[in-house]
Amino acid sequence: MTWLDELRKQVADTSLNSVANAMGVSKAMISQVLNGKYQGNMQRVQSLVESVYMGHTVVCPVLGEIPKHKCLAHQNAKHVGSTPNAIRLWKACRSGCPNSQLEERLSTPIRLSIESKNAKQQSDSLYRQSSNEQTKVRQYDAAAVCARLERQAKTDSESMKGNYHRLYIELLKRELMAVGNRYNRLIKQ
Numbered sequence: 001m002t003w004l005d006e007l008r009k010q011v012a013d014t015s016l017n018s019v020a021n022a023m024g025v026s027k028a029m030i031s032q033v034l035n036g037k038y039q040g041n042m043q044r045v046q047s048l049v050e051s052v053y054m055g056h057t058v059v060c061p062v063l064g065e066i067p068k069h070k071c072l073a074h075q076n077a078k079h080v081g082s083t084p085n086a087i088r089l090w091k092a093c094r095s096g097c098p099n100s101q102l103e104e105r106l107s108t109p110i111r112l113s114i115e116s117k118n119a120k121q122q123s124d125s126l127y128r129q130s131s132n133e134q135t136k137v138r139q140y141d142a143a144a145v146c147a148r149l150e151r152q153a154k155t156d157s158e159s160m161k162g163n164y165h166r167l168y169i170e171l172l173k174r175e176l177m178a179v180g181n182r183y184n185r186l187i188k189q
């Protein structure tokens with residue numbers, strides 16, 4: 001099933017209005033795409049449909065695995081948020097994230113992953129060739145990820161007046177699913 005077939009199916013199953021709201025675009029745009037009269041960026045429309053309705057995801061260095069359209073929304077944010085997580089997202093999108101389509105780069109890029117000293121020493125010797133570039137292979141540092149998720153759960157529970165343990169468990173579940181997906185992709189290669 002192509003992305004256009006999926007879009008037609010979703011409009012038939014729900015409504016033009018609900019599909020437009022889910023994708024964050026106008027009803028007129030969806031109608032023009034379906035009727036073959038849309039003059040805009042079809043790649044963007046295809047990406048939105050694949051992300052919202054077909055489950056295409058990307059691995060964000062800050063949030064883990066997220067839908068592709070959410071990644072694009074974070075990239076297109078005009079202003080930096082005030083929370084630590086929003087600031088990390090804004091900086092990551094502009095510091096060489098492999099998913100970023102932005103040309104704007106920070107003059108002093110941030111480091112996108114947290115490594116312990118042992119993991120850094122072990123990974124310093126690991127390199128792989130990728131299209132005539134050397135890219136460092138980074139090992140997964142579970143301790144650093146757990147510490148980050150713990151801080152995020154603490155911050156979120158304070159700001160949202162939620163249960164810290166419930167938020168922490170939910171964040172750990174998401175991270176485990178993202179790691180499982182990455183592992184499965186590596187097995188397929």
